[in-house]
Amino acid sequence: MKKILSLALAALLVLSVFAGCGDKKGTDSGSSSGASSKQGADVRIAGVKSPAGISLAKLMKDSGDKKTANQYTATLYGDAATAAEKLSAGEVDIAVLPTDVAAALYAQNSGSVQLLAANVLGALTVVDTTGEIKNLYGLMGQTVYAAGQGTTSEYLLNYVLDHSGLTVGTDVRIEYVDSYDQLVDMVADGRAPLAVMPEPYLSSALAKNGSAKAAVDLGGEWDRVSDGKELLLGAAVARTDFVKENGQAVKDFLQDFQNSVEFAAGNTEETAALAQKYDIMKAEIAERAIPNLGIAYRDGESMKASVSSLLQILFEANAQSVGGSLPGDDFYYAKA
Incomplete structure (x- = not known):
């Protein structure tokens, strides 16, 4: 199974939305260690120094300012493979990954991860x-x-x-x-x-x-x-055991994540400045790129319909691109 994941990660480009823009060393968000009375669970997040990582920028800032429901420690890595490995090893609770890599993680150990919400539409x-x-x-x-x-x-x-x-x-x-x-x-x-x-x-x-x-x-x-199915290439993915043991924290994360994604999509200049602050990419590059990145929030049944359609197409093109098998319904987080 480890070989399956390795093959999927080797084919990672995913339109380069997740190709790292920096070095492979992680960059922490700088969130403070003690949660305030307004913040609930301590949640560890892995992201990537790439256009996809931009959707986390506002969440990182708001967590540091104690404006989020949870307290987040977000670490951005130079490539999606490293972020996936951190999630698989249990070193983080949630990672923002390409959807095909999330499927490969599920195949590696059936049911080990769940897709919470998508944040990137295809942008070729x-x-x-x-x-x-x-x-x-x-x-x-x-x-x-x-x-x-x-x-x-x-x-x-x-x-x-x-x-x-x-x-x-x-x-x-x-x-x-x-x-x-x-x-x-x-x-x-x-x-x-x-x-x-x-x-x-x-x-x-x-x-x-x-x-x-x-x-x-x-x-x-x-x-x-594709009959109106959206091209959802990136998503927030959580360890299944974390979801089961931290139901309220997951719900709070989804709200915080949605706020961050939608802020990125609608506030180009401010988000570009945050992208530079968190070493994702230079502000001038981010400002030009953000309007064309396809940053958007999707969850629930619409996300499931689009992602499952995408994974089916990838599976038919090359089964190893999604880990050798298609994930079951339990791969998709169901909102209560």
């Missing part, structure tokens, strides 16, 4: 430097450059194209490069006239090439071809 974009791409079908006969071959990125791109009537390799040629950093450089110098990438790489590419435009929102295309 086709970048066009030619000025000719008006919609997805403009890619017919074109070569598109991408990163993340053999990962969720590839499976989702293939799914959208295939369910739009475009066959990869016949109608659209996809050329994969080693990293999104390389892809940004290729857009900048004109080697990649068409490319697919997420934030914050999108903003960087647009800034480096004045001819580059965000041409097609693949998250929107996903909604179109």
Whole structure:
């Protein structure tokens, strides 16, 4: 089972929403150790120094200011694999992870984790430097450059194209490069006239090439071809034993988390400043990226419907991408 988790983590890119922007050493939120009378349980959280980690920034600040229901000690790591390992080892109670990695943790030890609430919608974009791409079908006969071959990125791109009537390799040629950093450089110098990438790489590419435009929102295309199921790529995941033993703390966390996610989605400048404060990314980069990150809060049955649909698609593309088997209904936290 450990091998299953390792394989899933190796395929982690998840559109690079969870690719670390800093080093792998954890950064603590700086929350004070003694809870005030207003704060309940002490809850340990693992996040990632990445765009997905931005949704935790307000929660971290509010906890330090004693404005949350629980007292949180949040540690941000350089990659999602480390955050997942901390959760699996019981060193933290909750982690913000890619949904496919959460499924792999569940497969490693059936029922060991539960998906509480989603915080990231899919945010891949086709970048066009030619000025000719008006919609997805403009890619017919074109070569598109991408990163993340053999990962969720590839499976989702293939799914959208295939369910739009475009066959990869016949109608659209996809050329994969080693990293999104390389892809940004290729857009900048004109080697990649068409490319697919997420934030914050999108903003960087647009800034480096004045001819580059965000041409097609693949998250929107996903909604179109998936019967309205949202592309929920990231979520707060808790140890099942923690959920069972701390019911009120979990409910309070969900409210605090929702407040933090919705603040991030609606307050770009303030959230960008917090992103820099907590060493997630520089404020100027975050400010450009946040409007396109797909930060949103989802829970309950709508979350379950969308995530289960996504995991089914990933399973059919590569079963090991979700740990070798699909999670049961107990994977999804049910609000009382």
